[in-house]
Amino acid sequence: MANGSSPAAALNVTSSQPHRAQILENPLRTYLLGIIISICGNVLISISLNIQKYAHVRQSQRGSKPYYTSGVWWCGVALMGLGELGNFAAYGFAPASLVAPLGCVSVIASAVLSVVFLKETVRASDIVGGTLAITGTYVLVNFAPHTTIHITALLVQYYVMNWHFLLYLALEMILFCILLYLYKMRKMKHIIIVMLLVALLASLTVISVKAVSGMITESITGQLQLIYPIFYIMVVVMIASCAFQIKFLNQAMKMFDATEVVPINFVFFTTSAVVAGIVFYEEFEELALLNIFMFLLGCLLSFLGVFLIARNRPKIKLQNPNCISMDKIPRRSHTDKVQPEAQTYGSLAAKLMCNTAGQTDDT
Known part of the structure; x- marks a missing residue:
């Protein structure tokens, strides 16, 4: 009789609370797999962004062909697609409340790669921001919901x-x-x-x-x-x-x-x-109060770290291939003030003059 009533009781539990029946028994391996896939995907995204930026800069300097004719640019696009596919897959293994904050990995990796590929300088705010973001990520991983559904x-x-x-x-x-x-x-x-x-x-x-x-x-x-x-x-x-x-x-x-x-x-x-x-998805339903507090603290540290890394990033000015840089004209001491006269060149002046907005006077 006991064996015969057990399936019926289980069926009643499943019917009344279908979401409870779908929860796994804390599958740590599946949970970690989602984290690893998400981190790898975000690193690939940051690599692709820097590759595409490098391709834009190189094509602008050459001024010969559009950026979409560059094999380097298409390589960056392919890596972008692969990284986004990794993020997509990560949602199938880890909670959504954990996969999304791991996006700060992309910001950290992008800051590091920009120093290597684009020769940007390392600032104190980059070091402090990276440290805070990494600390926040560690706290997130440890105190986020570990239940997979x-x-x-x-x-x-x-x-x-x-x-x-x-x-x-x-x-x-x-x-x-x-x-x-x-x-x-x-x-x-x-x-x-x-x-x-x-x-x-x-x-x-x-x-x-x-x-x-x-x-x-x-x-x-x-x-x-x-x-x-x-x-x-x-x-x-x-x-x-x-x-x-x-x-x-x-x-x-x-x-x-x-x-x-x-x-x-x-x-x-x-x-x-x-x-x-x-x-x-009710991911915080059975999470302890301490875990919730530490998870929110990890999010706050990640937010602050990303803000410090992204704040006042150095800008790379792309050279307009249709412009002639005025500092290339010989025998000119104040080249930032030299422009072709519109009365002489007519409509060609717009093609020959470089945008000098934001430049300061040397005198």
Whole structure:
């Protein structure tokens, strides 16, 4: 009788609390695999960014062909795709609230590689910021949720229908509409407004990416999940949110300096991803209060480290291939003040004059 009633009791537990039945028994190996994949992916992204930047500088100096004809640039693009694929896979093995903060690894690696590839100088803020970011990452890894969940289609459907997620989604949509109204209709081009739009979209991106990655992983290692409509719904949400996120992020890069966009985007994106993991995937449900406090402390250290690294980064000025640098003209002592006269050269003056904005007088 005891053996016969046990499956029925287990079935009742599974029906009433389907998310409990999907939790693994603290699979440390799977958890560490997600961390390693995420770190490797972020390092590849930082390498690709520096390679692409190097290709832009080299092509601008040569002034012969567009940057997209360079094999070095395409190599950087390939590494970028590989790194993003690694981040995508990491969501299938580790909690979303941990994978997102590990993005600071990309900032640290980029600062180191820029010294090697682009010959940028090492500043005191780089050393302090790198130390804080590494310390924060170590704290994050140790105190983040260590519970891994089998992401199945039925589990994703269960999470989608939770009342707290529906409330969170409604509040997010209302806030997004308000910010979009201020940005588009009232022409308020403040960096906080633009980056909040990116962060709100990033929240949906993190939720959908982890759902898609988890269902693909479960389909490979366990039961096929690609036959459920929720999988394709999440794919559409992932693509749409990524596309609009990139759109607003590019607009922010056009309007503001990268030293402002990079740290603010990292802070907002990480916060959005952590909140999404808490609300949708309930990753902090059984986490001790000390772990929560230390996790937030690790996030704070990472935020501060990224801010110090990105602050006042040296800029590389690209030479316009259609300009003749005025300091190349012989017998000119104050070349920054010399320009071709428009009356003589007509429309050719625009092609011959270099932009001297930001230069100071030597006299």
